[in-house]
Amino acid sequence: MTEVVYNIxxxxxxxxxxxxxxxxxxxxxxMVMGLSDYDLDHLVAVQLLSMTGNVxxxxxxxxxxxxxxxxxxxxxxxxxxxxxxxxxxxxPLRVCIPVVSGFxxxxxxxxxxxxxxxxxxxxPDPSLIDEIHRVLNFYIHNPMVALPIEYFxxxxxxxxxxxxxxxWDVQEENPVNIRYVTEDGRETIARRxxxxxxEGNFDTFVADWQSSMxxxxxxxxxxxxxxxxxxxxxxxxKTYRCEGVKSLFGTLEEAAQEMQGEITVLTQAxxxxx
Amino acid sequence: xxxxxxxxxxxxTNKCNVACDYCFEDKTDDFMSIEMLDEIxxxxxxxxxxxxxxxxxxxxxxxxVMMLPPAWFERANDLIARKAASRxxxxxxxxxxxMIGYSGKWNRLIREMFGNSVGTSMDFPxxxxxxxxxxxxxxxxxxxxxxxxxRDSGIQIGVIAIPNNETLxxxxxxxxxxxxxxxxxxxxxxxxxxxxGEACDAKLQSILDLHGLSKFVxxxxxxxxxxxxxxxxxxxxxxxLLNHFIGDIASLPCIWQQNCADxxxxxxxxxxxxxxxxxxTSYPDYWFGNIFAESSFTDLLEKSPARRKFQMRPEKLMTExxxxxxxYLSVCHxxxxxxxxxxxxxxxxxxxxxxxxxxLFSTMEQIxxxxxxxxxxxxxxxxxxx
Numbered sequence: 001m002t003e004v005v006y007n008i009x010x011x012x013x014x015x016x017x018x019x020x021x022x023x024x025x026x027x028x029x030x031m032v033m034g035l036s037d038y039d040l041d042h043l044v045a046v047q048l049l050s051m052t053g054n055v056x057x058x059x060x061x062x063x064x065x066x067x068x069x070x071x072x073x074x075x076x077x078x079x080x081x082x083x084x085x086x087x088x089x090x091x092p093l094r095v096c097i098p099v100v101s102g103f104x105x106x107x108x109x110x111x112x113x114x115x116x117x118x119x120x121x122x123x124p125d126p127s128l129i130d131e132i133h134r135v136l137n138f139y140i141h142n143p144m145v146a147l148p149i150e151y152f153x154x155x156x157x158x159x160x161x162x163x164x165x166x167x168w169d170v171q172e173e174n175p176v177n178i179r180y181v182t183e184d185g186r187e188t189i190a191r192r193x194x195x196x197x198x199e200g201n202f203d204t205f206v207a208d209w210q211s212s213m214x215x216x217x218x219x220x221x222x223x224x225x226x227x228x229x230x231x232x233x234x235x236x237x238k239t240y241r242c243e244g245v246k247s248l249f250g251t252l253e254e255a256a257q258e259m260q261g262e263i264t265v266l267t268q269a270x271x272x273x274x
Numbered sequence: 275x276x277x278x279x280x281x282x283x284x285x286x287t288n289k290c291n292v293a294c295d296y297c298f299e300d301k302t303d304d305f306m307s308i309e310m311l312d313e314i315x316x317x318x319x320x321x322x323x324x325x326x327x328x329x330x331x332x333x334x335x336x337x338x339v340m341m342l343p344p345a346w347f348e349r350a351n352d353l354i355a356r357k358a359a360s361r362x363x364x365x366x367x368x369x370x371x372x373m374i375g376y377s378g379k380w381n382r383l384i385r386e387m388f389g390n391s392v393g394t395s396m397d398f399p400x401x402x403x404x405x406x407x408x409x410x411x412x413x414x415x416x417x418x419x420x421x422x423x424x425r426d427s428g429i430q431i432g433v434i435a436i437p438n439n440e441t442l443x444x445x446x447x448x449x450x451x452x453x454x455x456x457x458x459x460x461x462x463x464x465x466x467x468x469x470x471g472e473a474c475d476a477k478l479q480s481i482l483d484l485h486g487l488s489k490f491v492x493x494x495x496x497x498x499x500x501x502x503x504x505x506x507x508x509x510x511x512x513x514x515l516l517n518h519f520i521g522d523i524a525s526l527p528c529i530w531q532q533n534c535a536d537x538x539x540x541x542x543x544x545x546x547x548x549x550x551x552x553x554x555t556s557y558p559d560y561w562f563g564n565i566f567a568e569s570s571f572t573d574l575l576e577k578s579p580a581r582r583k584f585q586m587r588p589e590k591l592m593t594e595x596x597x598x599x600x601x602y603l604s605v606c607h608x609x610x611x612x613x614x615x616x617x618x619x620x621x622x623x624x625x626x627x628x629x630x631x632x633x634l635f636s637t638m639e640q641i642x643x644x645x646x647x648x649x650x651x652x653x654x655x656x657x658x659x660x
Contacts, residue, residue, distance in 0.1 A: 056576070060326045079592035082607075083585075086536040089278050105598055112604035113532055143521065144604045 005044050007190055008181040010034045015185075020044050022068070022178075028053040032061045040065065051080040058087055069095040069115075075102030078109045085113040092116070099124050104135045107149065111138075117149040118171070121245075123233055129244035136248055140255045152252060155228050159256035167232035168206045175202035209235060225249040279329045281538035282318065283551045286311070286350070287337040288543045291375050292413065295402040296436075296480045298470030298616070299555035301337060304543040308349050310566070314541060315354055317571040319361045324572050329364040334388075335551050337543065340375035344383045351387045369393065373431075374405065374413070376420040381427050391430040394421065398452040399440050402476050418457070425458075432508075433462040439479060442486045446493035454507055463510030463527075464491065466627050468616040470556035481617060484626075488633035495637045503645075512638060518605060519642030529610035529625070535584035539575070541565055547574060549584050552612040587611055587622060595624040602635045 003020050010025040013034060024047035025031045031046055045066035058067065069084055071077050074097050087093050094116035097106045103119075110117050124132060139149045140156075148154070151170045158165035168174035173190045179202060180190040189205065201208070213220040213231040219242050220231045233245045288302040306314075322330060332354075334347075351367070358365040369388040372395060384390055396417055397403060400410040403417075421431055433453065441449055453459040466487070469477035498509045503516070511527050518524035528550070531537050540554040541547050545566040548554035554561065562578035565571055575581055591608035592598045600606070609625020617626045625631065 060324070078598065079589040082533060082588040082592070085532050108603065109592065109598055112607070114604075143519070146521070 005178045026050040051077045066092045074106035078106035123240045166230040281331045283333045283540035285542040290338040293406040295476030306543045321571040335370045373420045393432045395434045461508040468613040470616045491634045515638035590622045
């Protein structure tokens with residue numbers, strides 16, 4: 001059984017000793033000061049909640065500690081990524097980009113700086129689908145994209161290998177694996193966008209949600225992408241219409257099939273079949 | 275800052291033995307004593323300790339480094355090796371010389387300190403490189419003789435060439451043939467000029483028509499791809515761009531780093547610190563400080579308003595220029611600050627050679643696609659059919 005990872009504010013760090021934690025803070029200085037006296041064996045990653053802190057303190061702090069940068073306003077914050085790219089010498093670096101109008105520029109700059117990207121997609125407004133498609137095509141076709149853009153990458157791989165996947169896992173929001181701890185110490189589901197917080201039995205939260213969607217014969221009931229989505233896009237607003245996100249799955253599926261076909265032909269050729 | 279490795283362009287003398295018309299350096303007669311070097315190295319190692327930097331590369335330049343005797347470098351090498359070992363740090367050395375003062379007495383030092391390799395410079399045709407009161411032709415003759423002697427002694431020679439108006443008129447074919455077929459140089463790179471320092475006619479003329487320069491680099495790329503690439507001729511930055519576009523590990527030049535302020539600094543013979551040799555020798559207003567005047571090199575860097583401007587430049591370009599919309603952002607990041615400043619007078623503009631770079635990037639991308647397809651066709655026969 002996988003050990004749960006807790007996403008905690010730095011103020012609660014001492015109370016979670018011995019547990020796997022992602023520690024979050026707005027201030028890199030607070031992060032370094034707050035963690036410097038502790039054993040970091042169970043530190044899974046640190047999350048920086050602001051793009052404007054003093055990044056220099058992280059350049060000679062530890063080695064190989066994964067850093068998550070959480071953007072709030074990618075349309076205006078994308079130039080700040082240049083401040084953080086120098087951390088790559090020491091730390092794996094990922095930028096979490098909310099899918100809001102103009103987010104694609106942040107994706108482009110992040111990939112140009114060789115940063116991992118995770119899209120905080122939530123339930124995207126239909127007006128954003130075109131921009132998400134542009135980013136998806138950039139991910140699929142641009143040879144300069146050298147690192148994963150999630151959730152595209154994991155979903156593409158699952159489709160390519162004809163395996164099941166779950167956006168709850170890909171997006172690190174499945175409370176079986178990861179729990180968000182609020183400032184006042186309440187455990188809830190990890191979800192940055194929106195204000196909804198799930199409570200109840202976290203071990204069955206996703207399964208229960210999926211069952212309810214199927215039982216209600218929501219779009220999920222006969223959706224061909226359910227095995228990759230798992231009703232992710234129906235939460236928290238179950239009335240969310242999925243046409244747009246289905247078209248994104250469709251593009252990923254076509255790309256995966258195209259690659260499957262090409263690899264099959266090449267493999268056969270190598271074996272002398274063709 | 276600087277991660278696990280950093281580089282210092284160290285100028286042990288600001289004095290030069292030649293007087294090239296287009297040189298950007300405001301030269302002085304200053305030499306660095308071993309005692310001064312001792313203090314510099316001590317402070318650099320303090321900085322490495324403080325920032326947990328494991329390795330340092332020193333790029334020795336001038337002025338002209340060979341204005342100092344080999345014995346000075348032998349002492350320097352011993353001193354640095356001893357101090358680095360006592361702090362468990364790695365220091366490596368690289369040498370850039372005009373080779374005009376070269377003789378066989380340098381061979382042992384070049385072998386032991388510099389990995390038997392020297393970087394030097396020559397243009398084709400040579401219009402601007404000359405010794406004082408001598409002609410470019412005389413300079414070229416001395417350079418050729420010395421480079422030949424060095425190569426005969428087993429020293430690897432890398433050459434930097436800066437195209438001029440005559441280069442463009444003669445064309446890429448003649449340029450390539452001169453270095454590869456006539457001089458048998460197999461490792462050279464093309465740089466663009468910049469007009470740093472005091473203005474003069476040669477510097478103004480060295481800023482070329484961008485359309486002509488674009489055509490030149492595109493032609494040169496094709497010539498190299500057809501004749502040099504498979505024959506082992508290294509042509510920078512073309513070869514590294516090819517690696518980049520193929521997806522191999524590439525070492526792109528400093529002008530295209532995401533932020534040169536995170537990569538290196540330069541220190542001159544008086545101890546002045548600036549972003550690179552171009553800045554330290556040309557633009558006092560952009561000095562970060564003087565290493566002898568500060569007890570801590572780390573503090574000098576961190577408190578420098580000039581350095582802060584360098585750190586901010588890529589960010590500013592993302593909002594004030596078209597760079598974030600460019601297909602080649604990942605390769606270029608807005609280009610070289612010193613070329614920008616010297617040509618436009620504005621630090622926060624994109625590199626004025628943008629048009630030339632784009633022409634080169636596009637060409638190398640196409641060549642890389644061809645090379646990748648050829649590679650695939652060797653291993654996967656079906657690709658030929660497709």
